[in-house]
Amino acid sequence: MDQYLRNLLKEDSEFLQKLRAYGEAEFVPIVRLDMAALLRFLVKSHKPARILEAGTAIGYSSILMAQADESNSSHIDTIEIDPDTAMTARRNIAEAGLSSRIRVIVGDALEVFESLNGTYDMIFVDSAKSQYILMYDCIKKLLRQGGLLVCDNVIYYGKIFDSPEEAPHKHRTIIANLRAFLEKVMSDKDYAATLLETGDGVLLATLNNKP
Ligand SMILES: C[S@@+](CC[C@H](N)C(=O)[O-])C[C@H]1O[C@@H](n2cnc3c(N)ncnc32)[C@H](O)[C@@H]1O
Helix, strand or coil, rough: CCCHHHHHCCCCCHHHHHHHHHHHHHHHCCCCHHHHHHHHHHHHHHHHCCCEECCCCCCCHHHHHHHHHCCCCCCCEEECCCCCHHHHHHHHHHHHHCCEEEEEEEEHHHHHHHCCCCCCCEEEEEEHHHHHHHCCCHHHHEEEEEEEEEEECHHHHHHCCHHHHHHHHHHHHHHHHHHHHHHHHCCCCEEEEECCCCCEEEEEEEEECCC
16 A cells, blocks of 8 residues: 555655655654545645644654645644654754744653643644553543544554454553543544544544533
């Protein structure tokens, strides 16, 4: 799929191609190409003015979302736990000319989520998978009514289909927490949600009723 999309998708900017090549060479995990295409589609169709991202890495997805906004006016707050990685992201964002629109916050996404005020039109969660369930209440608080929630890696390389008890010990907590998160969102009547096999599995949800 990635190889096919690589040939098919022409609109990736040269700068993003450069970041993807760097990510691949340095083993920095960034959204897969099909997920990148989905993010671009969501930004162009939903036109979120304020986006919150957990998991900046080197800034690929935040730059992609900023560049996808044709009005050039959206703002992104993105959170990265590793200070060196955050510094690389800031450098890349500056090189892309997007420092005024993308704010990189260094910290644990869970703690930062708890400290943020106001609401966002879109929240993209792409950080520690075992934390998604712990972020549940914060996400609901920070997403505006009608806002879009996008969570990557929810299939966890297919491991989510194994029962936690049968999985190797090191994966158990992640599987159990991801399953709990998915069950909670999918059964929450405030959301309209679905799962796609895009990327490493993506949860898409809109918050139709904000409590
Ligand atoms: C999959 S990468 C993000 C990729 C990025 N969204 C992209 O596609 O360009 C996950 C990132 O989340 C960061 N991370 C892990 N745990 C975190 C946490 N608790 N809070 C914030 N960032 C975290 C990692 O350091 C890593 O850089």
